Amino acid sequence: MRIGTFQLTNPVILAPMAGVTDQPFRRLCHELGAGLTVSEMLSSNPLVWDTKKSRDRMDYTDEQGIRAVQIAGSEPELMAAAAQFQVELGAQIVDINMGCPAKKVNKKLAGSALLQYPDLVSEIISAVVAAVDVPVTLKIRTGWEPEHRNGVEIARLAEQLGIQSLAVHGRTRACMYKGHAEYDTIKAIKAAVTIPVIANGDITSPQKAKQVLEYTGADAIMIGRGAQGNPWLFREVAHYLATGEQLPPPTLDEVRQMVLRHVRELHHYYGEFGGVRIARKHVGWYLNQHLPTSDFRRVFVSIESADEQIQALTEFFATVN
Numbered sequence: 001m002r003i004g005t006f007q008l009t010n011p012v013i014l015a016p017m018a019g020v021t022d023q024p025f026r027r028l029c030h031e032l033g034a035g036l037t038v039s040e041m042l043s044s045n046p047l048v049w050d051t052k053k054s055r056d057r058m059d060y061t062d063e064q065g066i067r068a069v070q071i072a073g074s075e076p077e078l079m080a081a082a083a084q085f086q087v088e089l090g091a092q093i094v095d096i097n098m099g100c101p102a103k104k105v106n107k108k109l110a111g112s113a114l115l116q117y118p119d120l121v122s123e124i125i126s127a128v129v130a131a132v133d134v135p136v137t138l139k140i141r142t143g144w145e146p147e148h149r150n151g152v153e154i155a156r157l158a159e160q161l162g163i164q165s166l167a168v169h170g171r172t173r174a175c176m177y178k179g180h181a182e183y184d185t186i187k188a189i190k191a192a193v194t195i196p197v198i199a200n201g202d203i204t205s206p207q208k209a210k211q212v213l214e215y216t217g218a219d220a221i222m223i224g225r226g227a228q229g230n231p232w233l234f235r236e237v238a239h240y241l242a243t244g245e246q247l248p249p250p251t252l253d254e255v256r257q258m259v260l261r262h263v264r265e266l267h268h269y270y271g272e273f274g275g276v277r278i279a280r281k282h283v284g285w286y287l288n289q290h291l292p293t294s295d296f297r298r299v300f301v302s303i304e305s306a307d308e309q310i311q312a313l314t315e316f317f318a319t320v321n
Helices: 023-031 052-057 076-089 111-116 118-131 151-160 184-192 206-216 233-243 252-290 296-300 306-319
Strands: 012-014 068-072 093-098 136-141 166-169 197-200 220-223
Touching: 012 023, 012 233, 023 252, 052 252, 068 076, 076 093, 076 118, 093 111, 093 118, 111 118, 111 136, 118 136, 118 151, 136 151, 151 166, 151 184, 166 184, 184 197, 184 206, 197 206, 206 220, 206 233, 220 233, 252 296, 252 306, 296 306
Parallel strands: 012 220, 068 093, 093 136, 136 166, 166 197, 197 220
Antiparallel strands: none
């Protein structure tokens, strides 16, 4: 799997997720086998670039692996300027977001709302590709709604305009995250273009990853929500695809070490106030994945200090067998 001049170590990619794929999480996923990790989406509006949230998202210091950065917006000129700015900060791949289904994004005509307007899609892609000398990629959904799945049309357009790879989530915007992802449209897109196609949606196990790759003919798979609380999924999928063998799940001690490390890195990265709050959702995901019967989550969300979070986690894992 190549994107422009970049050779991925394996075809298993961490999806960009707002509020999730920050640098601490990307680092963990990279170490555990992700062939590529993609940043949280960054707004093309320059008025927000100097906020703390944006500065955190645009920090690529000590980034591991290929630096792939996603941008979101609806104005071609601003998207081009945002792409240039991210490249100046160190981005090696710029990804355009046309897949986010969130209302607050779509009401600004960004994310998957753009799929309704192929002419605007064309203008944005053309502007971004012309603005930077790094590979530009695109993430889309299969369409705006089930009755109007225009993913093949958008894919052909993207290829003609210089997009280097295309990630497709197997739902329309109207589907949000409900029901099940469908892969027929991804299969049709792969048959319609020659650029690499990445299949995304409901990939939560090595077996499902292989099934989706074989069915769609895609060049890689992208894991999003399946990695929340389970970054080990990348090594499990990569190993299974390469060997056909299934790795054992992480031991309880591995989970303990990872949770404590992740929480400490969040505290360090965001400071105590932000780190404590962001740690709550990650710890919740780890518990849901690996200790789903535990009541500890209700205790953890009420803790207000970094030291108390670490102490509570240490004490909790000491009681778990």
